Amino acid sequence: MTFKAAAIQMCSGVDPEKNAASMARLVREAAGHGAIYVQTPEMTGAVQKDRPGLMAVLRDEDQDIIVKTGGDLARELCIHLHVGSTAILLADGKIANRAFLFGPDGRKICAYDKIHMFDVDLDNGESWRESAVYRPGDKAVVADLPFGKLGFGICYDVRFPQLFRAEAIAGAQILTTPAAFTRQTGEAHWEVLLRARAIENGAFVISAAQAGVHEDGRETFGHSMIVDPWGKVLAAAGGTGEAIVLADIDIGAVAAARAKIPNLKNAREFELSLQPELAKGGITV
Secondary structure, three states: OEEEEEEEEEOOOOOHHHHHHHHHHHHHHHHHOOOOEEEOOOOOOOOOOOHHHHHHHOOOHHHOHHHHHHHHHHHHHOOEEEEEEEEEEOOOOOEEEEEEEEOOOOOEEEEEEOOOOOEEEOHHHOEEEHHHOEOOOOOOOEEEEOOEEEEEOOHHHHHOHHHHHHHHHOOOOEEEOOEOOEHHHHHHHHHHHHHHHHHHHOOEEEEOEEEEEOOOOOEEEOOOEEEOOOOOEEEEOOOOOOEEEEEEEEOHHHHHHHHHOOHHHHOOOOOOOOOOOEOOOOOEO
């Protein structure tokens, strides 16, 4: 089966209503190009590094405007719409970085909470502590859809290959990593990581991204991308501004890649042996 997929690149601001309107405009345009699966980036609803400012606009899942708009758009356009993630207020006062998948009837098929928190100290004084605000998820998700099996990840998850390996072994043919990568980590690692996850799992990787300088001052890397199971970049956006990345996905390419290099089948369990340290003079003790 071959179908058209779209990755929506955005530059979300701090107002969820404005971001929902931008999402709707871009998703309609992607569907107009024939896409039946459309993915938006991480933090579609708001890119806001000020915690009080973020908390002021957060809602629970039932009242969130991005969730409502996503379901309405999927129904209107008769597509599968994957909201890459939006911030959802939880009962304990923490936040979930949550992805949503809506079917052509507008109903939620599933959700996925980002598992790995972006707690890092980068060059030039750039530090992030997602775990101070967000509650990590603890469940990987694979959705069995009419056009293929879809595995979920969000942004920093892409650095943890065991997540995507588990999804691939469970049958995932398309891996997803919607993101809001920082500029400096994106310049160094973005394409390498996406292509590596595709190659090592023999799967398509679809990654919608935030791009450019945001209203809150944060800068994200962009370069939304679709990669095939052999590691070839099928389509990519630039580093700033909105974009729609489109590609025809031949799901048969997954079986073909895995038949050539059946590493999912060839993987073996092993034991790790830590050898004794060398004593002075190079003599083992």
